[in-house]
Amino acid sequence: MVERGLVGFFENFVGRESVFLNKKALQSTYTPDAMLHRNEQIQKIAEVLAPSLRKDRPSNIFIYGKTGAGKTLCVKHVTKNLTTVAAAKNIPLMALYVNCKLKRTADTEYRLLAQLASMFGKAVPPTGLPTDEIYKIFYSAVESKNHNIILVLDEIDQLVRKAGDGVLYNLTRINDDLKTSQISIVGISNDLMFAETLDPRVRSSLSEEEVIFPPYNAMQIRDILRERAKAAIKPGVLQEGVIEKCAAYAARDHGDARRAIELLRVSAETAERKNQSTVTTEHIDEAEQNIEKDRIFEIVEMQPKQYQATLYAIISLSGKKDAIFTGEIYDLYKGICSKTGLRPLTQRRISDVLAELDVFGIINARVISKGRYGRTREISTQLDNSVKAKITGVLRESLGI
DNA sequence: AGGTATTCACATGAAACTATTCTCTGAGTTAGG
DNA sequence: TAACTCAGAGAATAGTTTCATGTGAATACCTGT
CATH class of the missing domain: 1.10.8.60 (Helicase, Ruva Protein; domain 3)
Known part of the structure; x- marks a missing residue:
């Protein structure tokens, strides 16, 4: 039946x-043919990049704007048209797009270079080689192409946060060493304050031009x-x-x-x-x-066991009182660990875990001072009870309680 | 009463350590000539 | 002698631990009125 x-x-x-x-x-992968309400930005980017068609090196560009403001699409739109024209007129020009946020792809100096090298057809092992070796491979690959290269680094703030600005410093300086090719960088960031944190030398050479995408x-x-x-x-x-x-x-x-x-x-x-x-x-x-x-x-299920145990502790406590603190969570967490045979992490680490769960938006954490009674994170959840119950079920299952 | 100093309970930062994954190298081993 | 195997050294990275330092405001302690 x-x-x-x-x-x-x-x-x-x-x-x-x-x-x-x-x-x-x-769907998010779709690229429309025309971009609405972004003519100004597209025009500006196009103006800056156009010299590459005459074999001049375009200025580096820095692009800011919040998520969903059309940054990536606009840049892709411009580079696509640019390379089409270049191809038609036989101008040696390449545009490379790299998203620095993708884990295990381009989120460190080594991996970014490996990724770029592989775009030039030079496969590079994922580990085992010294970083400057990769630099050499990349150099020679670029040099042999004899192209003008436009390198688009999307979510560049992620890269710098993880790997520091040394990468960018090296990349911006790379033109001094290159003889036949030239590279210009298009950096895309959704953190407006990002440039402030950069080394001044990197900052000035990277943001020769700036384009802002208002929401x-x-x-x-x-x-x-x-x-x-x-x-x-x-x-x-x-x-x-x-x-x-x-x-x-x-x-x-x-x-x-x-x-x-x-x-x-x-x-x-x-x-x-x-x-x-x-x-x-x-x-x-x-x-x-x-x-x-x-x-x-989705996020809850994805989390590693330690994060799940921490979250389980939080949800267990959240039913009983309206404000919970790091110390209480850690005590309960230790109990959960001994019950499930998980090796307990230090409080220092759990403190970071709590901060990360906050970033994911599963919990609300804010640092408060209770005066004489110390400083701590005050944690709350705005999940309603049915969702909490369901999450508890998922966590129980996953932790084997 | 008003002002200053303490003090708590962690937060936050930096460095060091561990485990894992991967390459490269060179010594030792094997099989064929 | 060439080809193969395999252990060990060296790298990069993620995830922690260890050690050190920072911090906001409720309370304790003064001080002079």
Whole structure:
């Protein structure tokens, strides 16, 4: 019977009208042909990079803007057009894009260089060689190409935070040593204060030009959503006001267009799953909650055992009182460790773990002083009880309690 | 009452250590000529 | 003698531990009125 029902479900699913025309246009990998409300920035970037077509070295550019402000897309848009023209006119020009945030790919000096070397077709072992060896390989690879190279470093702040600014110093200086090729760097950062922390020499050479991407406002996000929706969703499916509401939600927290697009996609999926042919504003609310919940569960499941044990301690305590402190958590955590056979970490480490859980947004931690009674982190959660119970279940399972 | 000094309970920083993964090198071993 | 194997040295990295220093404000302790 179950089988029959399942077959029926699938048959029904296939026969059903989808609300999507082309779902890809709402996914994060999609690159639209035209960028709305970013002409000024695109123009500026293009102006700075254009000299590369005449074999001059363009200035380095530094690009700032919050997440979802269209930085990456704009830069890719410009470099794509640039290389197309270069290829058509037989100008030796290459644009390399590297995302420095990707773990195990380009988040250290060694790995960044290894990544770049492999883009030149020189495979490099993931470890075992001294870093300056990799530099030499990279040098010779660049030198042999005889190209003008535009190096786009996305999320460059992550790289510097982990590996220090020595990498950038070396890269900005590399042109002094190169004879046949030239490199210019496009750094993308979403931390506005990032440049302040750099070594002044690096800073001045890296930000010869600067481009700032202000957050989109609600109107602009609305336009972007309309454009995407035109390509992605069947006409007439979206109810009046849906796009406006998505835009308003996204504009509320720093104008993140990516988030707005995700919200629209999940809303449409929700409607589709419920077998409804229109997307209403109620779907948006539901989608928003689900996105948040899914995110939390995903993060919780991903965490290493030690983090999970810490989180378990926090959630156990959070039911009983409204404010909990590092010391209490650590005591309970030690108990959990001995119960589960986990080797307890030091309090110093747990302190960092708590800070990281805060960054993930699973808990709220803030450092407070209780005067005579010391200084500590005050930790709270804003998860509602049903979510807490579910997380507890997941953690129990994972920790074997 | 008002001002200063203490003091707590951690936070925060830096350095050092550990375990793991990987390459390279050269000595020792093996098989074929 | 060439090819192969394998242990050991050297590197990079993530995750910790150890040691050292910092810190905000409630309280304790003065001080002069």
